Amino acid sequence: MVGRRINWYLVSLAIIFLAVWTWSAIEPIYPHDWLLENYLVFIFVPVIVGLGFYFRLSNISYTLITIFMCLHVIGSHYTYAEVPFGFDLQEMLNGTRNYYDRLVHFSFGFLLAYPVMEVYIRVSHTKGFWSYYLPVELTLAFSAIFELFEWGVVEMVNSEAGIAYLGAQGDIWDAQKDMALAGLGALIAMVITMLIAFKINPETVREFRNSFKIDKDDRPIGEIQLKEWWQRKKEKELRRLKKMRHK
Template sequence: MSFTTASSKERVAFKHNRLLQILALLFFIFWIGTFVSTPNKANWYTENVLTILFLLGLSISHKKFKFSDLSYFMITVYLLLHIYGAEYTYAENPFGYWLKETLALNRNYYDRIVHFSFGFLLTYPMRDYFKNHFEWPNWVCWILPIEITLSFSALYELIEWLVADIFFPEEGVAYLGTQGDIWDAQKDMGIAFVGAVIAMALISSIRKFK
C-alpha cells in the first residue's frame, strides 16, 4: 500500500497497516529505553503523563478515525523528541548541551526544539483530521490548527505551573526547565506558534495538499 498523505474511509485498521505497526514498535522500544536509562524516574513519570493520555486518545479514536500515514509519522517523530527530552529533563538534555557547546549558545535549547516541533509537526495531523473527518472549508482547516497550537501551548504552560508548584513541588525546577529565563513560558508558546505557521505555509504551497 502506498504512503498516504490524507485520511479516507478506505484507511486500513492497525492490524493491517505495516507502517503504523513499525512506527508503534519503534516508539515503544525507545520509550522503554528512556525509562530504563533515565537518571530521574520521578521526572520521567511526570513528563510522560501527557504522553500516556495522548496515546490513549489516539488508540480510542482509531476505530472512528484513522490519520494518514504522513500524520502518524509526524506524530511519532514529535513523541520521540518529547520522550527523549523526558529521559534527562529538557534542560539537561545531552543533544541540547552538544548544540550549546558546538554553536556557543547561552542555554540548552532542546526545550525550544520540542516546542517548535509541537507546532511544526502536529498542525498537519490536525488539518488532516478537520479536513477529512468534519469536511470543513479549506481555510478553516488551515487556520484552526495554528490557533489550537497556540491555545494548547498556553494550556501546557498552565499545566506545568500546576504540576511544578502545587502537585509535585520537589520536581518543580527540573520539570519547568526555565534555565533562569523569566520569559521561558512566553518564548515556548511563541516558538510553537512560529512552527505551526511555517508548517501550514509550507504545506499550503504544495499543490497536492491544497
C-alpha cells in the first residue's frame, strides 16, 4: 500500500474539482441531462480515489484527469451543445455548431492518454514503441465504448433528455468524428511524450529498437500451444493409466 503521507497537491486538485462540480450542480439548464452526464462521475471518481490508496499515479496524471473531469462537468451544466465557450469557438471558426463537445472529445484523448500509458507501463512493464502505440489504441477503444454507452442511454430515456445528452446537433457522423478526435488527441499526446522521452532519457532510442526485435527462441503460438496442451494431456492420462495397472 502507498504510504499514508498526505499529498497536498492531490488534495488541492480534489478541492478544485469539487468546486467545479458543485457549481455545475447548481441550477443546471437541463437537470435530467446533468444527472445522465454525471453517472460516469459518480462511478469513476470513487474508483480513481480508491485505487489511489493502492496504485497511486503521478501528479501529472492526476492533473490531466482533473482537467478533463472539469471540462466534462462544465459541459454537464449547460449540456455539451449549449456551453457558451463552444459558441465562441463556433464564431471564431465560422462553424455551424457548438464545438465544445468536439473540444472535450479531443481532450479525452489528449489528456487521458498519458495516464493510460502510465498504468499500462507500470502494470505490463512494456517499453519502447509499444508503450506509446498501445495507449492510443486503448484510448480509441475507450472512446468507442463511451459512444456505445451514450447510445444505450439514449435508448433508455425519454427523447428530449436523450437528444440533449447525445449532443449530435444534427450530425449523422457525430460519433465517428468524436472518436476520431479522441484518437487524434491521444496520438498528439503520445508524440509529445515520446519527444520528451527522447530528450531526457538516453535509453529511449535503444528501447525503441529493442521493441521490434524478436527473441531467438521465439516461435509461433496458437495451434502450437494447442498441440503442446493436447500432448501434455495425453501424457498425463498415460501416467494415470500406468498407475492404475500397477495397483
